[in-house]
Amino acid sequence: MPALPRTRRAAGAVVWLLPGRALYSGPSLRLGPHSGAVACLAVGVDAPFTVRLVPGGELRARTALVAPRVRHQFTASGDHMVFLYLDPRSADDRACRTSFTSSEEKILAEHRHEDDLLAGAAELSSHTPALQVTAWITKATGHATTSYADPRITAATRRLIDAGQPLPAARLAAELGLSESRFLRLFRDGTGTSYRRYRLWSQMHRAARALAAGHNLTRAAADGYFASPSHLSTAFQAMFGLRPSALLSQDLAIRCLDPSPDAVM
Template sequence: MPAPSRTRSSAAGTAVWLWPGRALYAGPSLRLGPHSGAVACLAVGVDAPFAVRPATGGELRARTALIAPRVRHRLVMSGDRMVFLYLEPGSADDRACRTGFTAAEGEILAGHRREDALLARAAELSPHTPLPQVTAWIAEATGHAGTSYADPRIAAAARRLIEASRPLPAAPLAAELGLSESRFLRLFRDGTGTSYRRFRLWAQMHRAARALAAGHNLTRAAADGYFASPSHLSTAFHAMFGLTPSALLSRNPVIHCLDPSSDAVT
């Protein structure tokens, strides 16, 4: 069921799609300084190559590169438009995406096997791109289709985390599903590729993004995401993605928040 998407200014052609476990940015080059994040980042130079400069030294020039989590680096762009796909480490998306590259330099992979197709389709991504086209691009990039979960209990748990009106520890959710906490946590990791704690953080980001998409400010977004304050949200966001919410919002994105177990907009 569609929910409001925030159009701060569609003229810039900037969009963000967010699922628990992955996020996609399409828009102007972010021009970030040296940074790292807690997630893997697939960078795509839509109209020109870019350089990845790890903090340890050296430079890798590419049109497509996958940067491992916590690798401090700087991207130097020669073009105007980029696409970034952020993936939870250990997820099916992340594992499949890593197999799609032809070259490696340390913890940075380059030269996606489907690079030409990815570049052509990346150029078509905009705030108004139909969702099936967006998810088809991600499937091509990762070699993995969809975010649905094979175990319906895990799908139900993921949805409960998104919809919960308060922070939800694992124990009561496990009880709702008729499972012991330890059994639930094992099934959850097997089903999502990440821990309950990490997925809950994605769910918090998802709730905060929904508030922003509905037109609310960072104070309301932090509250909706169960963060203690806007600065707590900013710190957590920066640790995950390598930039602050304010830096992202300065690009005037249209924000699309998506269901954790399907490709429907929530």
């Protein structure tokens, strides 16, 4: 697909966050070699980019998926990049991997719907309606959402997002009248990821809501039930491969999407 006109480039940067998914649209973050605990789908919206594996090998592409915990570095040649972060081994992650034409283990390239993704990514901004954002994510992952298999799991995910603290699995299972082992199996079947991973994403979601409301990292850490701002920063870097300051230092809009009870990661 040819480069997009400069008049359509991203204005500022925006992050959308919901449990199991995070989406960034804006200028290249110009990070050094890094890795995170999540899979990263990169889209060069107005020009190709280069992804270099550390150590060894590089690839030039418009769309690429880097596996979790793979040390890499992106070099953009355009003004506008989109990064979609997916929980490892989730239903989204598994489906997304099948959407690429290459078969390398650490990095996949050339999404089957690349032209559609590029066109849709060019429209992403802080004013984009939530339904349009989630539709783009669905196109990117190739995973259509389905309903939770058990209404108790719907209740559990809502508790994790809205609760004032990150609840232990045993306590939530008891509240729902389930054994812990049965609850954990139902939770994975219903959400596509583990309870522990979903709980961490929920903590990040609550911290992001505080930042979106204009609060500082200290308040965000408290709202997310992290022990301190440094704990939040360390957990964020371990997940995404960068510190929150790399995002917050630029003109950034934060959008926390309310997970639908119909959404499965």
